[in-house]
Amino acid sequence: MNEINIDEICAWARAGGDTARKYFNHITGKRKPDRTWVTQADIEIEQFLRAQISDLYPEHGIMGEEQGIGSIDREFVWSLDPLDGTAAFLAGLSTWCISIGLLRWGDPYAGVIYLPMLDDCYWTDSNGVAYRNDSVIRVSDTNVIDNNDWISVSSNAHRNFRISFPGKTRSLGSVAADFCYVSRGSSLGALIGRASLWDMAAGLSILRAAGGVAVTLGGKPVETKPLLGGLTHSEAILVSTPVLLDQLHTYIQRVER
């Protein structure tokens, strides 16, 4: 059963967004042991997604940011970030999202990312085409960087990297959203600090379907299988277009500390 009902997954993401909106500006968070935030919204949305998946795809495994790693020795494993950008959510900012990725034998297979404040649903099934709502999206095909072009960077990039990109840098608060903006051809790239699989599973599917690429700063393709255990993080990652990846790389230098 390799057919995924992607409309159904998008509907789950939208329902998760409704839950998040209900709590938005009316909730405080708690610090997790790694000092990042969790809220009642994160927890409720993940519970909801897990229930839907178990109901529709009982044979699949599930790993999620808040409720951990289920059986992952399966052909299909869902990798959930019920609220990517919880810190931004708590700050009253607008860029946070529900990220639902599906892996097959550990590789990105399909994904849905929903940004409630924009009502934007990014998605791909396993047919190699990416969408924002009803429109097909592709990464930018430019080979010239203008001073009004932009990339997104992680919120601690100012301490860890020296960046000489000639356009704008933005930091929005959500890794999953960073993937979406490259995928739709809006940003030319994203510099992502260490990330967990649930931050990237959906984003990588959408990015690749939109023609984008993701490599470690060391220059290797991003591999998801080693992250399947859920407790490890990737190295820093550079997301971009095939045409611009090498050029973007030259603008980014890690700061030795």
Next chain:
Amino acid sequence: MNEINIDEICAWARAGGDTARKYFNHITGKRKPDRTWVTQADIEIEQFLRAQISDLYPEHGIMGEEQGIGSIDREFVWSLDPLDGTAAFLAGLSTWCISIGLLRWGDPYAGVIYLPMLDDCYWTDSNGVAYRNDSVIRVSDTNVIDNNDWISVSSNAHRNFRISFPGKTRSLGSVAADFCYVSRGSSLGALIGRASLWDMAAGLSILRAAGGVAVTLGGKPVETKPLLGGLTHSEAILVSTPVLLDQLHTYIQRVER
């Protein structure tokens, strides 16, 4: 006539937001001579705001980003940015706003900033209290910076400044929004590159009413009178709380080029 009907101004900002939302994701921009962007949304909203102001306050002057400087030798002058964050708007991002500032003898007097995608209206009349929608807002009263605290920075800060702030930096795409997030106590500060009066007029009113401060990187209070002609820009500006301003200053170094 020093009484301003602030409810009416908020209603104008919301109507401007409706216009912007209508064009959002369905519009392309044009480059202005300074290479920044303008769209039909910017133009329509400014026309609308000018018509409302001329109708209700015919004796007041108006300066706006898109249609220039009217008679500014008046006690009251409105300083309008009909769409602050046009580049973010064109990029499909969510942080852009309608900014309506009122100056009295060249000093910030009242202001309204509306973020349509969040349905957040920040405002102050001339009574020294700032609001987000119906709630009074104040800048943060913390004197300790945690690694989850954040400041906003301009989108070219990576080239112009070395920033060692121990928390997160975000770049959202709108100077007016930067003022709002400091004013509500969400961010601890904002590093703003050179800005025009229309980017700051409403934000400075709201910030000061919320207990915040704004200085040039040289350490002088931000003065709006010299910017009233509209064609000049401020130096880079640091916005923060009275408690944290000096500490924040130590984290920011201009890069000599």
